[in-house]
Amino acid sequence: MQISRIGLDLAKYVFQVHGVDAQDEIVLRKTLRRDGVAQFFAELEPCIVGMEACCGSHYWARVLTDLGHEVRLISPQFVKPYVKSNKNDRNDAEAICEAVGRPSMRFVPPKSPEQLEIQAVHRIRQRVVASRTRLVNQVRGLLGEHGVVVARDITRIRRALGEIADSNDSGFGDIFIDMLRDMRDELGELDIRLAGYNRRIKNLFRSNEMCQRIGRIEGVGPSKTFQASRVAPHPAITPCSDLAIAPNQDQKRSDSTSCIFFPNRKGRNRCGPAALPRSADPACSRQTGKKWMVSPAARIW
Numbered sequence: 094m095q096i097s098r099i100g101l102d103l104a105k106y107v108f109q110v111h112g113v114d115a116q117d118e119i120v121l122r123k124t125l126r127r128d129g130v131a132q133f134f135a136e137l138e139p140c141i142v143g144m145e146a147c148c149g150s151h152y153w154a155r156v157l158t159d160l161g162h163e164v165r166l167i168s169p170q171f172v173k174p175y176v177k178s179n180k181n182d183r184n185d186a187e188a189i190c191e192a193v194g195r196p197s198m199r200f201v202p203p204k205s206p207e208q209l210e211i212q213a214v215h216r217i218r219q220r221v222v223a224s225r226t227r228l229v230n231q232v233r234g235l236l237g238e239h240g241v242v243v244a245r246d247i248t249r250i251r252r253a254l255g256e257i258a259d260s261n262d263s264g265f266g267d268i269f270i271d272m273l274r275d276m277r278d279e280l281g282e283l284d285i286r287l288a289g290y291n292r293r294i295k296n297l298f299r300s301n302e303m304c305q306r307i308g309r310i311e312g313v314g315p316s317k318t319f320q321a322s323r324v325a326p327h328p329a330i331t332p333c334s335d336l337a338i339a340p341n342q343d344q345k346r347s348d349s350t351s352c353i354f355f356p357n358r359k360g361r362n363r364c365g366p367a368a369l370p371r372s373a374d375p376a377c378s379r380q381t382g383k384k385w386m387v388s389p390a391a392r393i394w
């Protein structure tokens with residue numbers, strides 16, 4: 094039994110394997126427990142292994158690559174058209190096996206442990222920012238119910254919370270004042286955590302040569318640079334679905350459209366002049382009605 098290509102459907106505990114030979118005839122269908130996956134592939138001859146790019150896929154890509162297999166990660170949206178009949182683990186593995194053999198298929202480069210660590214820093218930081226935004230919006234809503242309107246500015250929210258919580262004659266009840274003090278303390282804790290993640294990103298930025306190179310572009314800071322470094326598989330900037338780089342604003346309009354990469358949420362990468370809508374101008378800060386933003390130098394989604 095000579096297996097040339099395998100589709101592996103990942104899961105928490107039960108994995109589904111679908112293998113074909115060089116003539117695309119089915120030669121293997123097997124269910125594996127998590128603790129037996131590595132042993133199973135260690136006993137196989139090196140072949141192409143396809144997996145969906147999902148949680149844990151980068152880990153298994155490293156494991157199977159170390160065992161001598163060629164691992165190809167596919168975006169789940171490109172696997173869906175090949176699913177036959179009802180969606181289940183067995184059919185998903187067959188669809189992955191079919192999709193990985195398409196000559197025009199595009200694959201996701203596996204991330205290294207260092208890239209996953211950087212990704213984790215950004216994701217946790219984004220969660221802290223979202224938590225702080227939810228808290229500020231709740232504070233504005235609660236104050237609005239009592240007739241106090243505060244502008245959408247976090248600095249003014251901090252000032253208003255401090256003035257109301259420390260005032261002896263604010264006109265609010267004791268319970269509401271206590272709640273505002275709790276929210277003020279919570280906001281301070283989130284600010285401290287966010288500042289800590291910002292310092293960590295800056296320290297990583299200073300120690301990474303690739304980020305230093307990207308950081309020479311005007312308008313690109315440590316946060317955007319590190320998000321670029323975790324999605325770009327090569328130090329040379331290449332178009333990818335998570336990255337948008339524009340040149341500095343001193344360049345002419347004719348040059349500026351040649352190296353801007355805009356992500357397409359439908360799965361198609363676009364670059365060059367065709368990537369720019371006719372109404373978009375790199376000098377503008379926001380394109381009304383669109384879910385993307387153009388900055389003078391870069392924007393990471």
